[in-house]
Structures are given as structure tokens and as C-alpha cells.
Amino acid sequence: MDQLTIGVDIGGTNTAFGFVDRVGKVYAKGCIPTQDQEKVEDFIADLAAAIKKKITQLDEDTMIVGIGIGAPNGNFYNGTIEFAPNLRWDGIINVVDLFSKHFRTPAYLTNDANAAAIGEMIYGGAREIKDFIMITLGTGVGSGIVVNGELVYGHDGFAGEIGHVIVEEKGRSCSCGRKGCLETYCSAPGIKRTALELIAKSEVSSGLKNIPPEQLTSKDVAIAASEGDKLSLKVFKETGKILGKALANSVAYLSPKAIFLFGGPTQAGDLIFKPTKKYMEENLLNIFKDKIEIYPSQLPDGDAAIVGASALAWKELSK
Numbered sequence: 001m002d003q004l005t006i007g008v009d010i011g012g013t014n015t016a017f018g019f020v021d022r023v024g025k026v027y028a029k030g031c032i033p034t035q036d037q038e039k040v041e042d043f044i045a046d047l048a049a050a051i052k053k054k055i056t057q058l059d060e061d062t063m064i065v066g067i068g069i070g071a072p073n074g075n076f077y078n079g080t081i082e083f084a085p086n087l088r089w090d091g092i093i094n095v096v097d098l099f100s101k102h103f104r105t106p107a108y109l110t111n112d113a114n115a116a117a118i119g120e121m122i123y124g125g126a127r128e129i130k131d132f133i134m135i136t137l138g139t140g141v142g143s144g145i146v147v148n149g150e151l152v153y154g155h156d157g158f159a160g161e162i163g164h165v166i167v168e169e170k171g172r173s174c175s176c177g178r179k180g181c182l183e184t185y186c187s188a189p190g191i192k193r194t195a196l197e198l199i200a201k202s203e204v205s206s207g208l209k210n211i212p213p214e215q216l217t218s219k220d221v222a223i224a225a226s227e228g229d230k231l232s233l234k235v236f237k238e239t240g241k242i243l244g245k246a247l248a249n250s251v252a253y254l255s256p257k258a259i260f261l262f263g264g265p266t267q268a269g270d271l272i273f274k275p276t277k278k279y280m281e282e283n284l285l286n287i288f289k290d291k292i293e294i295y296p297s298q299l300p301d302g303d304a305a306i307v308g309a310s311a312l313a314w315k316e317l318s319k
Contacts, residue, residue, distance in 0.1 A: 112142060121149075124299045240278065
């Protein structure tokens with residue numbers, strides 16, 4: 001009998017789910033829009049219906065033993081999403097309780113960056129590493145912190161908000177309500193914003209200037225940089241400089257063996273990794289220099305969020 005967990009990734013636009021075994025193999029998967037329903041109860045009902053429909057496509061002897069959920073502002077201790085700025089539902093949402101109305105199997109929830117860290121620890125490049133930081137670069141910047149093989153949640157479930165350390169006093173406005181957060185500079189929208197600022201004040205010719213501002217993406221910046229576009233290369237240099245300094249500060253707190261970067265902007269490869277490593281090393285205390293590696297995530301492309309969420313369920317079920 002095959003035992004599987006369900007990995008659920010609740011994103012700002014879409015919610016993906018899949019059925020994953022103990023070694024990280026995805027057997028089936030699906031996706032629904034996240035924000036079509038005004039009531040969160042209706043969204044969970046739609047999600048449960050989509051999951052149950054997929055279950056019918058699995059082998060009859062398959063057993064679903066748990067559900068892992070990754071979500072923005074997810075609180076592991078309470079099973080809740082709390083005041084997520086990128087979701088349409090306000091306040092505190094008890095997601096685990098809502099899932100229990102549709103499934104009898106145990107459900108566990110954490111934030112999406114923590115889920116990615118657990119996935120990296122179980123299925124990815126951190127399988128032999130007990131102390132590391134997972135940085136997720138996407139619509140926002142998140143982090144999962146692992147110390148001595150255990151994810152750090154803090155006393156209230158919200159440890160690991162490196163994306164909201166302030167890197168620029170009175171800097172860019174952030175969705176959290178403050179200014180100058182790392183997220184506003186090193187997320188995909190942050191990279192776009194840096195590009196637009198440089199376009200506005202630079203006389204250097206650039207292919208980016210031919211793209212309407214509302215259509216420009218961080219991927220466009222990466223493509224142009226890979227082709228030698230000087231302005232685009234400067235965007236990644238500035239992004240890596242800010243990220244590298246923030247990581248140097250994190251190293252001072254945690255002394256990790258490695259840092260993993262995950263998410264869309266990491267597809268730029270050395271364009272983001274080289275300046276990040278350079279500026280991290282330049283800002284490290286001497287006792288940490290040349291000790292910490294920065295790696296791309298080794299979670300499977302396309303299924304990383306699902307696999308990470310499922311890893312949460314497997315980890316908790318093994319206790």
C-alpha cells in the first residue's frame with residue numbers, strides 16, 4: 001500500500017497541491033485560483049473538492065496519511081494564516097480547522113519559506129546539513145532557519161522574517177506597512193523597481209528602455225543582463241549588494257554552514273549568486289569569512305513548493 005501526503009502551497013494568485021511519497025516523488029498534482037472566493041470557507045471547500053477529485057485518479061490501495069500546508073504568514077503553532085497582506089481574507093484564518101471539516105487525516109501548516117526549508121532538509125541539498133538558512137525570493141522575500149536539524153519557529157511561530165529586516169532607513173514602502181525592508185529590494189518586484197529607478201536616472205543605453213514599465217519583469221532584467229546589458233548588470237549588482245549585506249548580518253546571529261536561495265530570481269544564476277556571495281563575504285566578521293557557502297535550492301523545479309509542504313507533513317508524522 002502506497003502512503004502519500006498531500007502538499008498544499010497557498011499562493012497569492014494560485015494554490016497548488018500534489019500527492020508526495022516519503023522520497024519526494026509527486027504522484028499527481030493540481031491547482032486552483034486562490035482569490036476567486038470572497039469567503040475563505042468557500043475557497044477551502046473548492047480546494048478540498050479539487051483534491052478529492054484527484055484522489056480518485058490514484059491507485060485504489062493508496063493511503064493519504066497527512067496534509068502539509070505552506071502559506072504566507074502561516075503560524076505552525078496555531079495552524080493559522082495571520083494577517084497575510086497578499087491574500088484577500090483579513091485577520092486570522094484557522095486553516096487547519098477548516099481542512100479538518102473535509103479530511104480526517106492530520107493537517108499541519110507553516111509559512112511557505114519554512115516549508116521550503118523543511119523540503120530542502122528532507123529532499124534537497126541540506127540533507128547532510130544541520131545548520132542552514134533558506135531564503136525564498138519571489139513576490140516577497142521569506143526565510144526558514146534550521147538550527148541543529150530543527151526549524152526555528154520562535155515563541156509565537158513567526159521566527160524567520162529576514163525579508164522584513166530594514167536595510168534602508170526611510171526606504172521603499174513595504175506591504176507590511178514599514179519602509180526599507182529587504183523584501184522591497186530583493187524580491188522579484190524589488191528587482192523590477194530597481195531597474196525602473198536606474199532607467200529613470202541613467203543615460204546608459206539599455207534594451208529595458210524599450211519595454212513599457214508596466215510590462216517589465218525581473219525575468220526581462222535577467223535576460224538582458226545575460227546578454228551583457230550594462231544597466232541590467234548594475235541592477236543585479238545592486239540587488240546582490242543589499243542581499244549579501246543582509247545575509248552577513250544573519251550569519252552573525254546564526255553561524256549557518258550554508259545558505260540556500262530559492263525562487264524565480266535565482267534562475268538568473270551567477271548574475272545574482274556572484275554579487276550576493278561577494279558582498280556577504282565583504283561584510284562578514286573575520287571569524288565567519290570563507291566558511292559559509294551559498295547554494296541554489298535543489299528542490300525539483302516546478303514542484304518545489306508542493307514537495308516542501310509535503311515534507312512538513314512527513315516530518316511531523318515521523319515524530
